[in-house]
Amino acid sequence: MRFLVDLRVLIAYAFRDDPDHPHAEAFFNSMEKERNEVYVVSPIIFEAEALWLAGKVDVPLEEWLSFITDIITSPILIRIDVDEGLYANHAKLYRKFGGDFTYFDSFHAAAAMVTPYTLVTTDSKLLKAMGVSAKDLRECY
Numbered sequence: 477m478r479f480l481v482d483l484r485v486l487i488a489y490a491f492r493d494d495p496d497h498p499h500a501e502a503f504f505n506s507m508e509k510e511r512n513e514v515y516v517v518s519p520i521i522f523e524a525e526a527l528w529l530a531g532k533v534d535v536p537l538e539e540w541l542s543f544i545t546d547i548i549t550s551p552i553l554i555r556i557d558v559d560e561g562l563y564a565n566h567a568k569l570y571r572k573f574g575g576d577f578t579y580f581d582s583f584h585a586a587a588a589m590v591t592p593y594t595l596v597t598t599d600s601k602l603l604k605a606m607g608v609s610a611k612d613l614r615e616c617y
Contacts, residue, residue, distance in 0.1 A: 477510070477512045477513075477594075478512065478513040478514075478515065478591075478592065478593045478594075479507070479512060479513070479514050479515065479593055479594055479595075479596050479611075480514075480515045480516070480517070480556070480584070480587055480588055480591065480593040480594065480595045480596065481514055481515070481516060481553075481595070481596045481597070482516075482520070482581075482584045482595065482596075482597045482599060482602070483520055483523050483524055483527065483580070484496070484597055484598045484599055484613075485500055485503070485596055485597060485598070485613050486500075486516070486520070486524075486543075486547060487533065487543075488500035488598070488613065489501060489503075489504055490543050490546065491535065491543075496598055496613060496614060499613045499614050499616065500613060502616070503596065503613060503616050504552070506616075507552070508552065513554055514552055514553055514554065515553070515554045515555070515556050515587070515591070515593055516547065516553050516554070516555055516556065517555075517556050517558070517562070517583045517584060517586075517587040518555045518556060518557050518558055519558065519580060519583045520547065520580070520583075521544060521547060521548065522580070523580035523583075524543070524544055524547070525544075526580075528540050556587050556591065558583070561590050562583075562586050562587060562590050563586075565585075565586035565589050565590055566582045566583050566585075566586040567582075568586075569582040569585050569586055569589075570582035573605075576601050577601060577602075577605075581599065581601065581602055584597070584602060585602055585605055585608045588608045588609055588610060589607055589608060593609075594609045594610065594611055595608060595609065595610040595611070596610070596611050596612075596613050596616060597610055597611075597612070597613060598612065598613050598614060
């Protein structure tokens, strides 16, 4: 199977004090054991940067840089680059749901719409979005 994950899932996995860490750890252990593929949309790096710069993740710079490096170099995470179709869907979603979806949430939703991958997230808005195949991380494993 193939899954798409958002930044919330990666943060939960990387930082043990995150309340969803046990769920993320179980998810990634299962993905590795079952040899499932895990995808991320390439703008996730900029989403992470914006989150850290805004002070929404309170970790030292060195720890944050290590987290970003892990995303970039991980042999487990497969990046989905933004192409014309993905960008067009992102723009439509953001314009339509701009108040409900963040700029980056619309990339995750668009990727779930243009690929056959199920989005794994804890974001209630993404989980409820029409046309987006999504599973709640807390209910996966």
